[in-house]
Amino acid sequence: MRDPLDLTLFQQLPLHSLPSLHPKLKSSLENMGISNLFPVQVAVWQETVGPGKFHRDLCVNSPTGSGKTLAYALPIIQLLSTRAVTCLRALVVVPTRDLAFQVKRVFDAIASPLGLRVGLVAGQSSIVEEISELVYAPECELGISYDPEEVSFRVWRQLRSKGDILVATPGKLMDHINTTKGFTLEHLQYLVLDETDRLLCEAYQSWLPAVLELAQSNDDNSFEPSDSFLPNFIVR
Numbered sequence: 001m002r003d004p005l006d007l008t009l010f011q012q013l014p015l016h017s018l019p020s021l022h023p024k025l026k027s028s029l030e031n032m033g034i035s036n037l038f039p040v041q042v043a044v045w046q047e048t049v050g051p052g053k054f055h056r057d058l059c060v061n062s063p064t065g066s067g068k069t070l071a072y073a074l075p076i077i078q079l080l081s082t083r084a085v086t087c088l089r090a091l092v093v094v095p096t097r098d099l100a101f102q103v104k105r106v107f108d109a110i111a112s113p114l115g116l117r118v119g120l121v122a123g124q125s126s127i128v129e130e131i132s133e134l135v136y137a138p139e140c141e142l143g144i145s146y147d148p149e150e151v152s153f154r155v156w157r158q159l160r161s162k163g164d165i166l167v168a169t170p171g172k173l174m175d176h177i178n179t180t181k182g183f184t185l186e187h188l189q190y191l192v193l194d195e196t197d198r199l200l201c202e203a204y205q206s207w208l209p210a211v212l213e214l215a216q217s218n219d220d221n222s223f224e225p226s227d228s229f230l231p232n233f234i235v236r
């Protein structure tokens with residue numbers, strides 16, 4: 001493990017001083033009234049997109065209100081902006097439904113202009129509605145009722161992810177891992193644990209080992225063949 005970076009040594013930076021920042025990401029931030037990145041955001045950007053380049057886990061420890069959500073959301077969106085096919089590549093796990101809504105709003109604001117879709121599973125709607133938000137189901141689109149227990153093999157083959165990024169609470173995530181056909185973590189590239197201290201207090205059916213195992217289960221990753229390593233953002 002490297003020596004930690006001291007965030008108090010980082011300064012705010014204006015957006016225009018980040019040459020690699022995607023122009024649409026810059027516009028989205030400006031629309032949100034953001035003209036500078038906060039120090040934690042500068043530090044994480046530099047360790048991921050910037051000179052530090054992203055090939056390891058990051059553990060971010062920074063005070064409440066210091067801007068940690070954008071600190072991880074910005075590089076993830078920037079790094080996913082070149083994706084050609086929609087599949088679930090980033091998973092953000094948070095301990096509460098309220099935080100899940102809050103984090104999804106931040107992702108939505110910067111992901112949509114880049115054509116990236118953000119899903120939410122936090123018990124906000126029925127399980128069937130959540131499933132229809134997560135995976136394409138041909139019957140669903142034809143208006144025929146969709147019972148996930150009765151999906152034929154032919155249909156199962158056609159199921160694919162509707163989103164690039166998913167924000168989830170652990171309990172709901174495990175429900176979908178255990179029961180939703182077509183829901184897969186095999187293409188996952190980024191895993192974020194937000195409010196890790198609270199998350200790890202709860203075992204939730206051993207959700208973390210299950211997620212790590214599923215995310216690393218596919219050796220035949222057709223999207224990023226050289227990237228078998230799953231970098232994690234751990235935020236508290």
Ligand SMILES: Nc1ncnc2c1ncn2[C@@H]1O[C@H](COP(=O)(O)OP(=O)(O)OP(=O)(O)O)[C@@H](O)[C@H]1O
Binds near residue numbers: 065
């Ligand atoms: N670069 C920025 N410029 C201006 N406002 C910002 C910037 N980054 C984040 N904010 C705003 O600062 C507030 C706090 O951000 P955020 O919720 O991400 O902090 P946090 O560190 O995750 O806090 P918590 O620990 O409570 O979750 C939000 O209202 C957010 O919109």
